[in-house]
Amino acid sequence: MSDTFDTARRMGEIRSFHVMELLARAKALEALGRSVIHMEVGEPDFATPAPVIDAGHLALEQGHTRYLPATGLPQLKREIAGFYQARYGLKFDSNRVIVTPGSSGALQLVMGVLVNPGDTVLMADPGYPCNRNFVVLMGGIPISMAVGPDTGYQLSAERIAEAWSADTRAVMVASPSNPTGTLLDRDQLQAIYEVVKERGGRLIVDEIYQGLVYGDEGYTALDIADDLFVINSFSKYFGMTGWRIGWMVVPQSYVGAIDRLAQNIFISSSSIAQYAALAAFSPATIAILEQRRTEFRKRRDYLLPALRELGFKVAVEPEGAFYLYTDCSALTTDSFTFCMELLEQQGVAATPGRDFGDNRPEQHIRFAYTTEIDKLREGIARLERFLR
Ligand SMILES: Cc1ncc(COP(=O)(O)O)c(C=O)c1O
Incomplete structure (x- = not known):
């Protein structure tokens, strides 16, 4: 065969x-x-920064080697929410934070709760190669939209409006982007959010390179609205690729569905990595x-x-x-x-x-x-x- x-x-x-x-x-x-x-x-x-490694050793010594809640260690969820408050002055309930096995885990969950077979998801080309495959895995159809220097290699509200169809379910953007390193400025993202919302779709914003920005400190998409999905990770800025730990912040109404899916797909993210990540936001x-x-x-x-x-x-x-x-x-x-x-x-x-x-x-x-x-x-x- x-x-x-x-x-x-x-x-x-x-x-x-x-x-x-x-x-x-x-x-x-x-x-x-x-x-x-x-x-x-x-x-x-x-x-990986030494304080995080030390916290990982301690987690092992203290026997933190068991399953944790599917959406993450509550202390870590609070630390993550606290990070948004400290860095961007944003306050939200830490139960909207979902800890995942890398942001790759977050991307699977978000596509899992959003995409029906046949639904389309709009994304930029060039873009992060795995995104289209997460959509395919759920039976959806990734629509890669060619972008170039004229829009800073990012999707624009106008292009999204033109490409929208009855089957469009979601739009994915990344700022900073892989492979181009370009950003979406706040006004551009706001305009994209509005186009997507008016059409009843969902916006997914990949911020996994947040922190690795070389001009202005930047902003987070959560500043624009709380009914979008923000994906993030300990991999890049925090230097923890091999620990396989990431997170996302999701609209309150999706927390239950994502919890249910995470229980089934992952049971929980690595306990050792989560305890180690508690040290990721320390001043040191x-x-x-x-x-x-x-x-x-x-x-x-x-x-x-x-x-x-x-x-x-x-x-x-x-x-x-x-x-x-x-x-x-x-x-x-x-x-x-x-x-x-x-x-x-x-x-x-x-x-x-x-x-x-x-x-x-x-x-x-x-x-x-x-x-x-x-x-x-x-x-x-x-x-x-x-x-x-
Ligand atoms: C844009 C983007 N999103 C997501 C990921 C997945 O990273 P991880 O699963 O390590 O968080 C990567 C990795 O290179 C990436 O470049």
């Missing part, structure tokens, strides 16, 4: 996360003794994270002009996350082959556009500045040799 019959039909729609394959090849080259400069990885190179941890933010900004300020100098175009200055989404059309017509050859010949790993959608992927490459500045310099030197 062929594979097609062995897996559900939806598997035909679920695409690989190519960067994971590229990462595997990079690791294989390293195992052979080759040096690789990693500019493909979407995770900070910094270790935040001081460490803010230093890292300064370091990320320095890296961006080095890498952006260096790549431009080599002929990569970056039309909109990225203000957040740790990515530069470059137009490489002056250098190649096939970004995938370019990245594979760059890895094999010079040991530089970068992510080809095809991971982020179908909007001219062959003309784009994402560089992540998740490695220290000396290595970025070495990466640029190797790129220069490769281009010669």
Whole structure:
């Protein structure tokens, strides 16, 4: 029997996360003794902050190794709500906070409670590759909308209004965005929220790169309304990718349904990670994270002009996350082959556009500045040799 019959039909729609394959090849080259400069990885190179690790050790010593409530450890939910109050002056009931296994867990839950088979969800292309697959998993249809420099690689209220159909159920945006690092400003997001609300849809805002913004401190979508879904994570700003812990803040009316689904899909998120995360908002941890933010900004300020100098175009200055989404059309017509050859010949790993959608992927490459500045310099030197 062929594979097609062995897996559900939806598997035909679920695409690989190519960067994971590229990462595997990079690791294989390293195992052979080759040096690789990693500019493909979407995770900070910094270790989890020491206060969080200490809290994790303590959790183990104290035996916090059992299931917790499906929506999260109540103290952690209060800490998260307190973080919004401290940073944005926002007050809301901590029962609206749902702790999840990474924001990936939050995305599954939110699609699970919103999407009926056949419903469509609008999202930007380029965008985070897994989002469309979460929609497919629920029987929905992801509608990828090509965006470009004119809208800062973000959806706009006008484009959403044009694309809306009777089947549209939700709109997903991310600020800062992966792969472009661009933000939605408050007025743009407000306008998007209004268009979606007028049409009876739901707005999902991915803020997982919140905190990794290099200009203004920014805002949270929760400032605009409390009947939208805000996704967040301990992975990026907090440097906890491998702990697999994230959260979302949901409209009060959805708490019960999400609790029910979380009980069934996950039972609970990792108890050790949740106890460890209690230390994530302490002043000592935040001081460490803010230093890292300064370091990320320095890296961006080095890498952006260096790549431009080599002929990569970056039309909109990225203000957040740790990515530069470059137009490489002056250098190649096939970004995938370019990245594979760059890895094999010079040991530089970068992510080809095809991971982020179908909007001219062959003309784009994402560089992540998740490695220290000396290595970025070495990466640029190797790129220069490769281009010669
Ligand atoms: C935009 C965006 N959303 C969600 C995720 C999922 O991250 P995690 O499950 O580690 O919170 C990522 C990871 O790269 C991302 O870039």
